[in-house]
Amino acid sequence: MRWDLLPDISAFDSARRKEAYRRLSRSVRGGGEEPSLLDLDDVRSRLSVFEETYEGIRPVPVARVVGTAGRSRDFDGDFLPRDERTRERWRKVEQTFPRGDFPPIVAYEVDGRYFVVDGHHRVAVAKHRGIEYIDAEVTRLRTRQPLPEGADVGALILAEQERRFLEESGLDGREPPVRIPVSRPVAYPELLELVKVHAFHLSRERGEVVSLQEAGADWYDRVYIPAVEAIRGSGLRDALPEAPGGDLFLWVYERHRALRPEEPEAGLAEAVRRVLEEQEGTA
Numbered sequence: 001m002r003w004d005l006l007p008d009i010s011a012f013d014s015a016r017r018k019e020a021y022r023r024l025s026r027s028v029r030g031g032g033e034e035p036s037l038l039d040l041d042d043v044r045s046r047l048s049v050f051e052e053t054y055e056g057i058r059p060v061p062v063a064r065v066v067g068t069a070g071r072s073r074d075f076d077g078d079f080l081p082r083d084e085r086t087r088e089r090w091r092k093v094e095q096t097f098p099r100g101d102f103p104p105i106v107a108y109e110v111d112g113r114y115f116v117v118d119g120h121h122r123v124a125v126a127k128h129r130g131i132e133y134i135d136a137e138v139t140r141l142r143t144r145q146p147l148p149e150g151a152d153v154g155a156l157i158l159a160e161q162e163r164r165f166l167e168e169s170g171l172d173g174r175e176p177p178v179r180i181p182v183s184r185p186v187a188y189p190e191l192l193e194l195v196k197v198h199a200f201h202l203s204r205e206r207g208e209v210v211s212l213q214e215a216g217a218d219w220y221d222r223v224y225i226p227a228v229e230a231i232r233g234s235g236l237r238d239a240l241p242e243a244p245g246g247d248l249f250l251w252v253y254e255r256h257r258a259l260r261p262e263e264p265e266a267g268l269a270e271a272v273r274r275v276l277e278e279q280e281g282t283a
Contacts, residue, residue, distance in 0.1 A: 052139060052142075053142065054138075055109070055139065056138065057137050057138070058135070058136065058138060059135055059136070060109075060114050060133065060138065061133060062123065062126045062127055062131055062132060062134050063127075063132075064112060064113055064114055065079075065105075065113075065114040065115075065116060065123050065127075065134070065136075066113050066114065066115070067115040068116045074086045074120065075120060075124055078127065079123050079124040079127045079128075086121065086124075089121050090121055092121075093121045097125075100125075100126060100129060102125075102126065102134060102135065103122075103135070104134075104135040105118060105135070105136045105137070106118040106136070106137045107119070108138075108139050108141055108157055109138050109140045109141065110140075110141045114136065117184075117186065141157070157185050158182070158185055161185045161188040162179075162180070162181075162182075165180070165188040165189075165192050168192055168212065169192060169195045169212065169213070169216030169219075169220075170211075170212060170213025170214070170215075170216040170217060171217070171220055174220075178220065180224070180245065180246040180249070181245055181246055182250075183243070183247050187247065190250060191246065191250070194219065195215055195216050195219050196212065196215075198215050198218065198219040199212050199214075199219075202214075202215050202218060223253075227253065228249065230252070230269050230271075230272045231245075231248050231249070231272055234269070234272040234273065235276060236248060236272055236275060236276045239276060252271050252272050252275055253271075255271040255272075255274050256270075259274065
């Protein structure tokens with residue numbers, strides 16, 4: 001089918017109707033239980049099963065793209081849109097790539113199943129159009145033993161990325177144990193980069209090379225914890241109750257960094273206030 005010759009009509013509404021019909025049907029039939037997430041302690045005990053291999057860009061079967069590494073709430077299990085928030089992004093994907101020649105998505109492969117990190121809307125449009133293959137930048141996760149039935153692979157990927165961050169930053173041995181929950185696997189490399197930058201500045205201050213592990217402890221005590229305390233006393237947590245603590249920290253940190261060139265005296269509390277104002281303005 002020549003999608004480029006079709007009129008400018010979005011398939012979003014038909015996809016939304018399909019999702020609504022399925023939801024209603026499940027409700028009428030009594031539905032089944034949603035698969036439960038693995039217990040965090042169980043997830044952490046299974047981290048060592050992973051071996052990660054970057055495989056580059058290759059076509060993957062759209063039908064085998066079954067999940068998300070970020071546990072997105074915008075789509076159901078078949079990548080049908082759950083609400084109106086995705087309409088504009090869906091339409092933009094349709095209009096920008098009318099022939100389905102999408103740029104590669106980013107995905108993890110586990111036992112022949114693919115979990116999207118970036119490109120959810122491209123997959124959603126491709127599935128709705130019946131496109132068989134989509135290009136993907138694939139990282140393969142091999143398991144030394146089978147994953148348990150119903151395992152939330154997205155949660156496992158997040159847990160693995162958190163473990164790597166804590167290990168490389170030297171925060172894995174602290175008592176009580178450090179937890180910095182985030183919603184996206186790529187957030188942990190972002191946090192590690194902040195620790196590396198902190199190590200650089202700390203080394204300049206002291207006139208000697210500071211190890212990443214030592215810098216990680218200093219960053220946690222002097223940067224992360226003060227930001228968390230500022231967030232806790234600001235009302236931002238109440239405005240965004242479902243946002244993980246690591247996400248809130250990154251938003252506040254980025255806002256603080258953006259403020260500094262024009263307002264060098266602005267502290268974390270001011271950055272939190274700005275983020276809160278911006279959030280209330282979009283509510």
